[in-house]
Amino acid sequence: MRPATALALCAALASTALLSGCGKETAAGASASPGATCASLAPLPDPAGRTWDNVKVVSGKCGPSGAPSTGYEVTNTDQEPLTFTLTFALVNGFGEAMDTITRTVEAVKPGQTVRRPLDTEDGPGSARAYRARIMKVRAVPADGAPTGDGACPPSGVRITNDRGDAAMGLRVVGIHLANCGTADYELNGYPALRLLGEDREPVTGVKVLHGTTAISTGIGGDAAPRPVTLRPGESASATLAWRNTTTDGDPVDAPYVEVTAKPGAGPVTVTPELDLGTTGRLGVGPWTKTPAGAGAGGERPGQE
Incomplete structure (x- = not known):
C-alpha cells in the first residue's frame, strides 16, 4: 500500500491540473515506490484534431521528493531507421502556452521505442x-536526415533548411x-x-522552376x-520560393523536400513545410557560395 503522503501529493497535483499519479502499477500489478516511474495526465488534444500514433507524452521519473515530471515516447513503426x-507546447493550468520545445531523436530502429524526459532549458524536471x-x-x-552540428556524414556535407520568411502570401x-x-566539394547549377x-x-x-523570378523578384x-567550389568549412545556399495562394481546388502541402545537391549525390530530406496553396509552382535558385563569416546556415542570396 502506498504511503498516505504520496496519495495526498497525487491528489494535490491532479486538482491543480498538473501531472497526476504518483506511483505506477508494475507488470506484476504492484505499485512502484517513490523514485520509480510516475504516471502523467493525458496530453492535451491537438486543436486541429490531429493524432500521432507513434509519439505520446508519458511519465518521467519521480525524483527523491516524489514529485513527478513528464517525458515523451517515440516508436518507429516504419521498415527503416528514422x-x-x-515539437511540443507546454501549457499551464490556465490553458496558456508557456513554451515551445523541439526535440530530435536520431536513428530510431524499426520497431524500437525511445523514451526521454521532456525538459526545458532550465534543466531536469x-x-x-x-x-x-x-x-x-x-x-x-535516418541515412538521409540533416545532421545539424553533429558528426559529419560520410558524404562530407551537411544539408539543412532555415526557418524562412513569410509576407503577404510569399514564402522564401x-x-x-x-x-x-x-576535401573540396564542387557544385554547379540547381539542387534537384x-x-x-x-x-x-x-x-x-507541382512544377519546380529553375529560378525564382516567376514567383517574385528581388529574393x-x-x-x-x-x-x-567549397573548401572544407565553407558553405553554399539555394533559395526556395513559392506563394500559398488558394483559389479553386484543394491546397497542396509538402512538409518534406528531398534534396539532391548534384548528380550522383545522395538525397537528404529536409522539412521546409511547403504550403503551396493551389499555385502548383515552386521556384528554386542555383547554389550560391555563402559569404565568408556568415556561417554554414548564414544568409541566403538576396537576404539582408
Missing part, C-alpha cells in the same frame, strides 16, 4: 508543472549546404528537389548558375 523531429501538447511530428529516413526558405569534410507529403509520399502536380534566386 530520425524524428518533435523543469517541465513537470505543465501539460504537454504534441504540436508536430516529422520523421525522415533557404537550403544550406556546408562542407564539413576534408522531390516534394513529399505528410506520410513522405510523392507530391504530384535572391534569380542569378545565373555558376560553378561553386
